[in-house]
Amino acid sequence: MTPATPSSSSTGLIALDWGTTSLRAYRFNADGRVADKRALPWGIMNLPPAEEGTDAAADTPDAGFRRALQAACGDWLRDFPITPLIAAGMVGSKQGWREAPYLDVPLAVSEVGNTMTVVDTGFGVPLHIVPGLLQRSALPNVMRGEETQVAGILDQLQVDDLLIGLPGTHSKWVHVRGKRIEHFDTFMTGEMYAVLSNHTILGRTMQRAAADTTDAEDNAAFARGALVAKSADGRAGMLSNIFSSRTLGLTGELSPRAQAHYLSGLLIGHEIAALLATTDGIRQQRIALIGDDALCERYRQALALYDLTNIEIAAAATEHGLWKLAAHAGLVSPSPRTSRK
Amino acid sequence: MTPATPSSSSTGLIALDWGTTSLRAYRFNADGRVADKRALPWGIMNLPPAEEGTDAAADTPDAGFRRALQAACGDWLRDFPITPLIAAGMVGSKQGWREAPYLDVPLAVSEVGNTMTVVDTGFGVPLHIVPGLLQRSALPNVMRGEETQVAGILDQLQVDDLLIGLPGTHSKWVHVRGKRIEHFDTFMTGEMYAVLSNHTILGRTMQRAAADTTDAEDNAAFARGALVAKSADGRAGMLSNIFSSRTLGLTGELSPRAQAHYLSGLLIGHEIAALLATTDGIRQQRIALIGDDALCERYRQALALYDLTNIEIAAAATEHGLWKLAAHAGLVSPSPRTSRK
Incomplete structure (x- = not known):
């Protein structure tokens, strides 16, 4: 008797969103729907260790990436042996499995999928790594992973012109005209908030709370901070403004918990003010926002304070983009599914 | 025979510059000249530990401050028993020996010495703690210690109107008109540089070098960074601009060492641009600068790039100010020495 295995014809793509600290894996049906997905902690800076007793000298970086791939989707690769495999994100950086050279901006979104970097995985199918994007301006900009989300959202929303905000550790704002990525900016807002609250004097009087359990006082503190950049005081700039998170505590105007929300608003407000100025x-x-739900809500709230209200929040842009780029690369056949939301 | 002890008539003041991480002690002659000085690591967050075997419950915060005072100048207090004792800095904060309430800005510099907070030291003489200053603007500002440097420099330079820059962890810019402190700002420039280079992705590709051993390439990178805030790219703001420290490394334009100087210049440039805007x-x-010599040189270089060249760098402002405020407080008699440089 033949063991009952899933039919390989049902699976069209195995796709990875492989960043610095996490690895997400998606298994798509042939029609582009996600049949299964997983999240693992095996980011490129945190690969699974070799088994005990392994000769350390023989443990190459390659082997670490293979272990992560095995952990994420070894069973899928075995059960659906001829399925194409694609990955986006920091796995294509210098510190990744193989460097996937940057493509220069501006470029058509459809071009992103045309230049994959191919790696022999040892699992019988090669891994196709999506390139990052490089903008060679006086102050250059780079992205890895967000280009895939951009491809996903354009396809989902069926638009050609859009300003896409991807808030996070390093927020990106991507200007798309006629399905071309014309320009993008990076703001280190999330990482700035983390280091200010964890490693400076501002954190000492502050009590951090999760953004998804906010109350009215939290929201008021966030809004107060978000408005600083557009006030007369905003002209003193962020290096000066952030100190008020502490001094408004000293004068009794902000509780320890409110200080955290105020500082978050203050930084996001400066990001939005800069976006308006440029x-x-x-x-x-x-405008479309992609990212963590609670964070996108925060950005929507702050954007409204700057009279930007034509905003929508997009979901599942990453997996949608991985499928779309695989189609551009000829790894899968475009299906009607990919052109519907 | 009487042992040969120094004549107490020769000493006019014992003064402390007591901050968060360090304690500097000065012994002044009756004519206001520094006869002896010491630097110790016993800042208020780093007081000397109790001797082994001491009952921990009996080790009050007071005892820690007394041990620091003993270590810094126990011999002076013994040898010159009726000498007045003064301190400025974070020793007067909520976390210090005794909270010395803030005085409100604007105020005359001479008023600072009129409201000392007095602490019983247990050494026979009380400690007079200089108050900090509070500016109750929409975004409040505070200082502790810098008010003493301001008093020192005004007296040294014999001027009534001056813009005083005190670069450091938290840079202060103090506007003085008619010997009154009218307004001041705080920029968290030094602490920002430290956390960005130690705790963010920018530090990973960067090699930090001491500011006092700079070469021509370092200076060029510093100047390049300092000019960003006044360029068209500066409109994208600091949260965006700092990312270029990394990307100019990725594109091969800045070496790891140059990135550190570039980032330093970028932050200082944003500070100066904000100062100009406000x-x-x-x-x-x-304009006068007070602070670490190498850092003041950096600021002078950056200010010149913004066409601000009427700059002088002041020395010994702290000890001069401690003497001056002691004179305002009636602890010492003003002497001709205090009105000469």
Whole structure:
């Protein structure tokens, strides 16, 4: 008797969102729907260790990436042996499995999928790594992973022109015109908040709370901070403004918990003020946000304080983009599913 | 025979510059000249531990401050028993020996010495703690210690109007008109540089070098960074601009060592650009800098890039100010020495 295995015809793509600290794996049906998904902690800076007794000298970086791949989807690779395999994110950086050279911006979104870097995985199928993007301006900018989310959201929303905000550790704002990525900026807002609250004097009087359990006082403190950048005091700049998170505590105006929300608002407000100062016609612009739900809500709240209200929050952009880029690369056949939301 | 002890008539003041991480002690002659000085690591967050075998419950905070005072100048207090004792800095904060309430800005510099907080030291003489200053603006500002340096420099330079820059962990810019402190700002520039280079992705590709051993390439990188805030790219703000410290490394334009100097310049440039944006008539303003020599040189270099060249660097402002405030407080008699440089 033949063991009952899933039919390989049902699976069209195995795709990885492989970042610095996490690895997400998706198994798509041939029609582009996600059949299964997993999240693991095996980011490129945190690969699974070799088994005890392994000769350390023989444990190459390659072997670490293979162990992570095995852990994430070894069973899928075995059960669906001819399925194409794609990955986006920091796995294509210099510190990743193989460096996938940057493509220069501006470029058409459809071009991103045309230049994959191929790695022999040892599992019978090669891994196709999505390139990052490089903008060679006076102050250059880079992204890895967000290009895939951009491809996903454009396809989902069926639009050609969009300003896409990807808030997070390093927020990206991506300007798309006629399905071309024209320009993008990076703001180190999330990482800035983390180091200010964990490693500076501001953290000493502050009590951090999760953004998804906020109450009215938290929201008021967030809004107060978000408005600083557009006030007269905002002209003193972020290096000066952030100190008020401490001094408003000293004068009894902000509780320890409110200070955390105020500082978060203050940084996001400066990000939005800078976006306004550098973006022509932003008030006529349709804007989409992709990212953590609670954080996107915060950004929506702050954008409204700057009279930007034409905002939508997009979901599942990463997996949608991985499928879309695989289609651009000819790894899967485009299906009607990919052009519907 | 009487042992040969120093004549107590020769000493006029024992003064402490007592901060968070360090304690500096000065012994002044009756004419206001520094006869002896010492630097110890016993800042208020780092007091000397009790001797082994001491009952921990009996070790009050007071006892820790007394041990630090004993270590810094127990011999002076013994040899010159009726000498007044003064301290400025974080020793007067809530976490210090005794909280010395803030005085409100604006105020005359001479008023600072009129409201000392007195602590029983247990050494026979009380300690007079200089108050900090509080500016109750929409975004409040505070200082502790810098008010003493301001008093010192005004007296040294014999001026009534001055913009005083005190670069450091938290840079202060103090506007003095008619010997009154009218306004001041705080920029967290030094602490920002420390956390960005020690705790963010920017530090990973960076090699930090001491500011006092710079070469021509270092200086060029510093200047390049300092100019960003006044360039068109500066409109994207600091949260965006700092990312270029990494990307200019990725594109091969900045070496690891140059990245450190570039980031330092970038932050200081944003501080100066904000100062220009918020200070009327700054180009006609006489400016003095007080602080670490190498850092003041960096600021002078950056200020020149913003066409601010009417700069002088002041020395020994702290000890001069401690003497001056003691004179304002009636603890010592003003002497001709205090009105000469």
